[in-house]
Amino acid sequence: MSATTQEIPAELYSSLEKHDAAFTQLLSLIPAQYYIALAPEEADNKWMINKKRKTGEELKESKKKSKHAKLDPANNRTTVEILAQGSGAAPALTPLPPSASISELRAKLQMRLDHFRRNRAADAGDSSSFSTGAAAQGEDAASRDALEQEQRRKRGEMRDRRRNERKEERRKEKAEKDVKKEKKAAQKGPADVSAKPAKTQLIVPQLPAHQEDSLSFPSVSLPSSSSGPKSQYKRIANPSQALAHLENQKAKLAALPEEKRKEAEERERWAKAEERASGGKVADQEKVLKNAVKRKEKGKAKSGKEWSERKRELQKSSEISIKKRNDNLAKRLEDKRNKRAGGSADKKKGGSGGKKGGSGGGGKGGASGGAKKGGRPGFEGGKGKK
Structure with missing residues (x-):
């Protein structure tokens, strides 16, 4: 028993080694470019060979070089060779710098805050009001309020100054107009104060409303507007x-x-x-x-x-619609009559023959059941129960 257990693992190992060698040999026949991903740079170079515009000679030369590189046995390396080359050219890992302590980080944060406060104070024009540390927070708020109050005061002064300037300009314009009016009045001479002002003289003189005809000929004179109507011709549109x-x-x-x-x-x-x-x-x-x-x-x-023609068409269409309506009414009435006639025939047929299977003796009572079904509805078997 012990001999057989020791021989089986040895045979198994030998068969596994043979299979491994066979599979490795088969895999070595497959080029590595079909199952190993290329680097991004190599992929770009492969698919963008003709990206730039080239002449015919340059295209031929590049195709020839790519074909030679493809058929070069030095480029057709196995997977083991590629892995060995990659492992040998692996970059060395550089250690990370040591992390700073919490106290250093707090000090750096405080320095940045002080720097921001100083810059803000310099922009506002009052850099001396800010100080570093937690003790300067109250002074910072007070200086900010004072700064806002000062800005409001300056804006108010600017508004007042602009308002005064506009008033002064309007006053000067009014004074200049008064001086011009006085000069014109002095040039015209003294005038009656109680007299009404004259109307504004138009550039083109206004003609009188009724002006007599002044055009005349030696033998013919145009009729005046006062002698008769302006146009004696009668206008007729029809x-x-x-x-x-x-x-x-x-x-x-x-x-x-x-x-x-x-x-x-x-x-x-x-x-x-x-x-x-x-x-x-x-x-x-x-x-x-x-x-x-x-x-x-x-x-x-x-x-x-x-x-x-329109009246004839309207009359024709109305006659067609009336005929269609009458036909529909007649058809509806005929359907109602047929329905009633069909219902009465069904009643007569049911009274004589009864329901299906009634005369066959299959129901209760045999032949007497078929005779009872010929009576009025709702009274079937009324006499038999008494």
Whole structure:
């Protein structure tokens, strides 16, 4: 028994050594670059070879160098060699400086606080009011209050000074204006104090409201505004009315004598000229008025046709909706009638035949149960119980 127990571990160890050697040999065949992470610098160099712009020759040269480096057996090192090189080039650890004691740290903190207090006192203009240590806290607060009070006093003095300066400027301006007014009054001479001041003279003189016509010709004189209305031409916007008015005017002129007709034509000519000069439109062309009347009549006919078409469409749609409503009502009434007729037929059928299985003798009572089911609802078996 003891011999067998000693031989089994030896065989096991030998087999483990063989397996270890085989696995180590297989792993050595795998390049280390596939399972060992590269350093950041090496990774950047690998993927950023063509980062900068290069010429064709430079690209070819760099590709050739990278290919040679890849196929160089010196670069294809095993894992053991890489680990051995890394362990040999490990940097030496430098010891940390000794930590300072609590008393030194407190002293350093106190020095920084004193430094801040001195700087704050120097900025405020009162560096002598601050002192180091805990005993100077009350004096520090008192000096701060005094400093704030002094700043408030200075701001108040500045406001008063600015206010006085503005008042002085306004007083000087007023005095200068008074002096200028006195000089102007002295140049104009003595004036009546009780007289009312004159109105301000406009740059452009104001014309009178009603100014008579001053334009005249040797043989013709424009009619004055006092002799008649400004424009004697009658304005008519409707072309059909304007055409009728023009025809009536021509008929009246044709009925007048020669001299009166000429005078009337002259007056009408002047009225039309004044109307055109004032920016109005003169409808005195018979052809233009007739064309306008035709256009208006065509527009009326077109709108009338559209209106009749619209009325016809509305009537048609209303008839369709009424017919649809009547059909729906008739259908609803027919459905109600059919429903009632179907319900009565079901009642008759149930009274004669009864429920399913009633006549088969499967229920209680046999055939008598089927005969009882033909009575009124709610009275089944009423007589049998008595």
